[in-house]
Amino acid sequence: MAGQADRQAAELAIRTQKLNLWYGTFQALFNIDLGIKQGIITSMIGPSGCGKSTFLRSVNRINERLGYVRISGSIDVMGENIYDPGVELVQVRKQIGMVFQRPNPLPISIRENVLFGHRIHTAGRKSSKNEEDDIVEDALKTVLLWDKVKDRLDRKATALSLEEQQKLCIARLLPVKPGILLMDEPCSALDPKGTEAVEELIWELRGRYTILIVTHNMAQARRASEECIFMLMGKVVEHTETGEMFVTPRHKETADYIEGRYG
Numbered sequence: 001m002a003g004q005a006d007r008q009a010a011e012l013a014i015r016t017q018k019l020n021l022w023y024g025t026f027q028a029l030f031n032i033d034l035g036i037k038q039g040i041i042t043s044m045i046g047p048s049g050c051g052k053s054t055f056l057r058s059v060n061r062i063n064e065r066l067g068y069v070r071i072s073g074s075i076d077v078m079g080e081n082i083y084d085p086g087v088e089l090v091q092v093r094k095q096i097g098m099v100f101q102r103p104n105p106l107p108i109s110i111r112e113n114v115l116f117g118h119r120i121h122t123a124g125r126k127s128s129k130n131e132e133d134d135i136v137e138d139a140l141k142t143v144l145l146w147d148k149v150k151d152r153l154d155r156k157a158t159a160l161s162l163e164e165q166q167k168l169c170i171a172r173l174l175p176v177k178p179g180i181l182l183m184d185e186p187c188s189a190l191d192p193k194g195t196e197a198v199e200e201l202i203w204e205l206r207g208r209y210t211i212l213i214v215t216h217n218m219a220q221a222r223r224a225s226e227e228c229i230f231m232l233m234g235k236v237v238e239h240t241e242t243g244e245m246f247v248t249p250r251h252k253e254t255a256d257y258i259e260g261r262y263g
Contacts (some may be wrong), residue, residue, distance in 0.1 A: 012076075013038040013180055013210035014059060019073035021054060021063065028054045030234045032073070038179075041202060041211045043225035043242065045218065047257065051234040052214045056182050059212070060096040061089060078179060094121055097173030099183040103165035105157035105172075110149050113157045113168055114139050118175035139171040144201055163194030167201060181205065183213040187220065199224045218258060222246050230254045 014036035021029040029051050036042050044052045054063065061082060063069045074081045082092050106113050114136045118127070127135070136153065140146040145167045149160070157168055166186060173181065183202070187195040202211060202224055215221050221228055221242065228242040230253075238245060238254045249255045 011037055013078060014212070015076040017074050017076075019055075019058070019075060020071065021051075021058060022070045023066070024068045028234050029058070032236055034229065034236060034239065036210060036212055037227065038210050039207050040226045041206045041213065041224060042227045042229065043221040044212065044214045044229045044231060045216070045221050045257070046231035046237075048216070050231045052231055053184050054234075055231070056098075056184050056212065056214050059180075059182060060098055061092055062098065064089075090121075094176045095178055096180045096182060097170075097176075097178040099166070099170055099173070099181065099186045101185045102189045103162055103169050105160070105165045105168050107156060107158050109154045110140075110157045110160070110168060111136050111153040113172050114175065117172055121176045135175045139174045140168075142174055142205070143167040143171040144197075144204065145171060161194070162190055163197050166190065166194070166198055170201070170205075178209065180210045180212070183211065185214055185216065187215075187217070195220070218246075230257065232257070 012035045014034070016032050016034045019029055019032035019034075020027065032055065044055065046052055057063045058071065059075060059077070059082075063071070071083065075083060077092070077095060080087065106116060108116075115132055118132075118135055137146060137150075140149060145164060148164065157165065160168060166189075170181070186202075187198050190198060199220065202213065205211060206226070213221075213225065225242045228240065228245045229236060230238045230245065230249075230251075232253055238249060238251050240250070245254065246258060249258060
């Protein structure tokens with residue numbers, strides 16, 4: 001039994017135990033026990049204010065920027081508690097990439113955007129132009145953007161369409177070789193065509209990365225994830241395979257939300 005538990009733990013990219021979070025005196029997360037498997041896409045659904053984005057931002061320690069946030073419990077990433085005193089924040093951010101609701105490319109060239117994180121994390125070791133060219137090409141090919149932008153790499157990234165900007169923001173994360181990609185409603189600013197393109201990209205990335213995506217879009221969660229987590233009022237109500245959750249939810253609260261009776 002112990003050996004099986006060890007194997008199951010080793011298959012997890014993210015594991016939280018008794019995770020609680022407070023904004024001042026307001027408690028936003030309650031005893032979150034979760035295991036996110038490596039290499040798959042897990043979606044997180046629930047009504048606004050239920051704690052989804054708070055959870056996501058806890059996993060790469062963005063919430064620490066707010067001086068009134070307090071956390072208890074643990075978050076293990078690849079077996080290491082990222083809140084241990086000896087853990088360097090820069091290494092956490094290198095291992096865990098974050099994609100936000102609205103694309104946020106830097107107001108510099110497409111090429112410089114892709115290289116931005118790489119240069120920060122390799123400070124003191126200058127890469128050759130050929131090395132950087134390969135990094136840019138590889139990242140843009142991975143996000144299915146290379147053929148569209150290869151002849152205009154020196155143009156400002158902010159001139160791209162919103163769909164292309166969001167793909168570029170994902171490409172910007174890849175050169176530092178993260179294991180995990182967190183996505184906070186990455187399609188909320190996109191039109192249906194752009195949403196479809198980014199969903200296709202997310203599906204292409206599974207296996208190479210562990211992806212945790214927060215979404216309010218039930219159809220998107222069903223289409224673009226392998227496991228699904230339903231949260232309500234700061235608590236995890238249900239975590240199971242996506243198909244199972246949408247066809248035979250185990251809890252009445254999950255069924256009510258999926259069927260649109262609240263939220």
